[in-house]
Structures are given as C-alpha cells and as structure tokens.
Amino acid sequence: MSLHPIDESLFPVLKPYLSSNSIHRHRRRHVTLTYAQSIDSKIAAGKGLRTHISHEETKTMTHYIRSFHDSLVIGIGTLLADNPSLNCRYGEGNRITPIIIDPTFKSMEIFSKESKVEKYKLVENYLNGSGNKPVIVISDDIEVSDDRFNCDIVRIRRNNGDGKLSWNSILNQCEDQFGLHKFMIEGGAYIINDLLLCPDIVDSLIITIGPVFLGENGVSVSPKTPLSLKDVIWWKGISDSVMCSKLK
Numbered sequence: 698m699s700l701h702p703i704d705e706s707l708f709p710v711l712k713p714y715l716s717s718n719s720i721h722r723h724r725r726r727h728v729t730l731t732y733a734q735s736i737d738s739k740i741a742a743g744k745g746l747r748t749h750i751s752h753e754e755t756k757t758m759t760h761y762i763r764s765f766h767d768s769l770v771i772g773i774g775t776l777l778a779d780n781p782s783l784n785c786r787y788g789e790g791n792r793i794t795p796i797i798i799d800p801t802f803k804s805m806e807i808f809s810k811e812s813k814v815e816k817y818k819l820v821e822n823y824l825n826g827s828g829n830k831p832v833i834v835i836s837d838d839i840e841v842s843d844d845r846f847n848c849d850i851v852r853i854r855r856n857n858g859d860g861k862l863s864w865n866s867i868l869n870q871c872e873d874q875f876g877l878h879k880f881m882i883e884g885g886a887y888i889i890n891d892l893l894l895c896p897d898i899v900d901s902l903i904i905t906i907g908p909v910f911l912g913e914n915g916v917s918v919s920p921k922t923p924l925s926l927k928d929v930i931w932w933k934g935i936s937d938s939v940m941c942s943k944l945k
C-alpha cells in the first residue's frame with residue numbers, strides 16, 4: 698500500500714533534528730524520541746489498546762524519520778498492545794532493526810522457535826525475510842539459551858536501586874553487539890516518561906499532536922518532574938501539528 702504524501706515544507710523543519718542518514722560515514726550515536734499524542738497528552742485510549750492518533754500524512758512522516766535510523770526501540774507493553782511491524786516503508790530498501798526492552802522476557806513464548814502462539818508481525822517478517830532479526834533486551838539474571846529463539850538477545854544487569862535497565866548500558870551494548878548507532882525510540886508511556894528526563898540520552902524529541910481527546914482512561918505521557926524544551930519548532934499539517942525540540 699502506498700504512503701500518503703508528505704508536504705515538502707516538513708523536510709527542512711525536521712532536518713536539524715535528524716542525524717545524517719549516511720550511517721556508514723557517521724558512527725556517532727543519535728537518539729530520537731518520537732511519538733503521537735492527543736491534546737490531553739495520551740498516547741493510547743486505554744491500557745493495552747492500539748490507538749490511531751496520527752493522520753496518514755504524519756504516519757508517513759514517522760516512516761520518513763525511521764529511514765534516518767538503523768534501529769527502532771519499543772517496550773514490551775507496546776509489543777503486546779500493538780503487534781507492530783516496526784519496518785520502514787519510506788523509500789526503498791530501508792531496513793531497521795526492532796529492539797524490544799523486556800527485562801523479564803515476557804515475550805519468550807512469542808520469539809520461541811517452538812512457539813504455539815499466533816505469529817507476531819516481527820517474527821513473521823523476520824522469518825519471511827522482509828524484516829531484520831529482532832533484538833530483545835532482557836535482564837542478565839534470566840537464563841535462556843539464545844539458539845531457541847527467533848531473535849537476538851542482549852543481557853543487561855539491572856540497577857541496584859530501582860531494578861531498571863540503564864539506557865546507557867542498553868544503547869552501548871546494542872552498539873557493541875550489532876553495530877547499531879541511530880536509535881529511534883517510539884514508546885510506550887513508561888519509556889517516554891523515563892526518557893523525557895534523560896537529556897544526556899535523547900538528542901531530539903519529535904511529537905505529533907492529533908486533534909483528539911482520549912479521555913481519562915487514556916495512557917498518559919507526563920514526566921515525574923517539570924521540563925521545558927529547547928530549540929522548539931512547530932509545523933502544522935492537514936490535521937496534526939508536529940513539535941520538534943531538544944531536551945537540552
């Protein structure tokens with residue numbers, strides 16, 4: 698299916714917030730945090746629900762942005778809710794590696810070579826050759842043998858205090874193990890709320906705002922502490938607005 702065209706005025710707006718897509722010449726790490734939200738700062742209508750917020754035009758923008766990255770990061774909550782493809786449909790031959798943050802390896806059955814559950818799109822696309830092999834980031838205290846799975850596994854030690862996996866460790870390990878440098882992080886809420894407070898990790902923040910209220914049962918984006926954005930530019934499309942910014 699062909700993508701809805703993007704208005705040309707969007708390209709120069711996005712340019713300062715994207716790293717060069719000549720990834721072979723530019724090995725410096727670049728992290729883009731990007732998602733779509735409602736006017737009331739919700740990214741889904743309810744827990745575990747896939748919700749379309751973006752207009753087709755800004756959905757195309759998401760694929761355009763994906764084409765500047767070599768990897769696309771989501772949390773396990775998003776994998777289970779959305780069953781996403783996480784591919785790049787902008788341009789030709791742009792491949793992107795899906796990375797799932799899943800400390801307790803809830804997706805073990807999904808990625809098992811002997812899986813009895815219905816195939817997730819990430820597994821299907823990898824097996825039919827249209828998608829890169831997914832990378833699953835798990836806690837290093839989980840003992841599993843890698844060759845049982847249709848994915849690569851990255852093991853990270855949990856932080857002593859909060860039990861989380863540190864973003865620096867996750868990204869460093871993905872760089873070292875797979876040569877990935879350009880990370881596009883799409884969500885969900887847990888990850889976005891966490892990363893909005895990590896100016897040393899996130900290079901660019903690009904938010905699509907759709908003209909809808911998702912109501913009080915929606916999944917909220919709201920960081921624990923206040924935050925003011927820098928270098929802000931707004932673009933107005935057919936129905937959505939896009940805000941490009943930096944965290945520092």
Ligand SMILES: NC(=O)C1=CN([C@@H]2O[C@H](COP(=O)(O)OP(=O)(O)OC[C@H]3O[C@@H](n4cnc5c(N)ncnc54)[C@H](O)[C@@H]3O)[C@@H](O)[C@H]2O)C=CC1
Binds near residue numbers: 731772773800
């Ligand atoms: N509108 C949009 O652009 C997007 C919407 N979504 C929506 O977001 C919702 C899912 O959001 P959430 O439930 O918050 O799930 P999530 O996708 O943020 O995953 C949360 C889980 O990931 C793990 N995790 C992530 N980072 C971690 C870290 N640093 N250390 C340890 N564990 C970590 C934890 O197990 C945590 O419970 C879905 O409804 C989905 O549709 C997701 C992506 C984009």
Ligand SMILES: Nc1nc(O)c(N)c(N[C@@H]2O[C@H](COP(=O)(O)O)[C@@H](O)[C@H]2O)n1
Binds near residue numbers: 733750781
């Ligand atoms: N840009 C954007 N707009 C929305 O309205 C959305 N719900 C999302 N969700 C993100 O896109 C992923 C689905 O991608 P595929 O088209 O299946 O490749 C989903 O998992 C969220 O990360 N994004």
